[in-house]
Amino acid sequence: MDSGLPSGRRVHIAPLGYERDRVVDPVRTEAADVVYLLVDDPARTAADYGDVDDDADWSSPDTESVSWETATAYQRAVREELGAYCDARGLPVDIHNVYDVMGVTTTVAATHADDQVFVNISSGTKVAAVGAAIACMTTAALPYSVEPERYGHDVGADPLSEGVASIDRVPDYPIEAPTREQVHIMGYLYEQTVENPYTLNKRSLIQRANDYGLPFLANYSTESRQSEYRRLDTAIVDPLVAKGYLRLEPAGKQKNVVLTETGISVYRAFRHKVRVE
Template sequence: MVSGLPSGRRVHIAPLGYERDRVVEPVRTEVADVVYLLVDDPDRTDDDHGDVDTDADWSSPDAEDVTWPAATAYQRAVREELDDFCDARGVPVDIHNVYDVMGVTTTIAATHGDDQVFVNISTGTNVAAVGAAIACMTTAALPYSVEPESYAHDVDDGPRSSGVASIDRVPDYPIEAPTREQVHIMGYIYEQTVENPYSLNKRSLIQRANDYGLPFLANYSTESRQSEYRRLDAAIVDPLVEKGYLRLEPAGKQKNVALTETGISVYRAFQHKVGVE
């Protein structure tokens, strides 16, 4: 693989499924400096989705917040083998949840803004592959796929495949992620209506935007109240409603705003944008 990116650490992200060679050999071949293994956590909850402890202790598998005892022997061996030639880090994830994989991948990529980030989309579940691929579409991370030389069948006895026939870049088709302002407002709605039993209307969102100096209003602070509503709709409400992340609920003469189930998942996946940007 030739990245065409400026110099920086080479960071790899790989969902850890029932593989060994397809995880290890690209990291070795590409002389990666850091590799994050996304390890399935059977106890991970919806509230955990997208979260990454960037201050975690990655000095050894035993120090990590990863349920290694639930992994197979060869999955644990992958982690230990990688430690021999790079900085290996295990990160918990629900490998069967597309939004969690996407959120964890985008969060890791965001913390490595000055590095070259590569994502292996061929080593986890099909759902993990989709989440990892979408993460690449919304960040500068570069996806790659690894074709094995052969396949096995019983993943309890050994890795699903063996050897590496090729490592191929996957075309990157960018999609539009929620803006920082949209994620901020989604977070406010989440805190008030999901974590707490309250309701919010558009006026509440305008007050929040003014309190935090969000640019879509702060740059037009002398305009009328009606103009504030128009700018809120244009920058926040209408785009989120169109994407299916937000819904409007009649409440007398007003309309309350609420996140859809998809909106909740998308917020959890992109909540890092508020802290990083």
């Protein structure tokens, strides 16, 4: 798998499903420097989606914030085996939630912006594969798929497959992620209307944008109020409403701006792009 990228550490991200060879062999064959295993955490909640602990201690499985005790014996063995090849790191994730997998993957990719990041989209659940693939479309990470030589049966006792027949690059079709400004405003809405019982209208969002110097307003210093509303709609509200991330709800003579359930999930997946204070 020639990445065609500048030199840098080779970082692999792999959702850990019921696999061994499809996880371990690419890491070893491609001489990875770092590998992140996305490990299913039964205690993971929606509020955790997309979060990655930057201060985690990855010196051993025992110090990681991963529920290894709920993993299978061969899943734990994968972590130990990879630790002998490279810097192996376990990350908790809801492997059955596309937004959590996408958010954790994009966050790790952003952390390693100066490295070569590869994502195994064939080592976890089908939902994890979708989340990992979307993450690659919104970052510079490169997806790959691993075709097994044969399949096992009882995944509670043995890995699903054995051996590796080939490691194939998956075409990467870019899609447009929310801009940093959009994520900032989504984060403000999340903080005020999801975590707290407040409502926000467009005027509140304009005030927030002015307070934080967001470029869609800050770059135009002599704006009238009408122009501010127009620029808010053009840069933030209209595109996010069109994508189904926001909706407008009548409130007297005004309209409140509301994050949809999809918008909440997308914000959690991309909140690493901005820190809302």
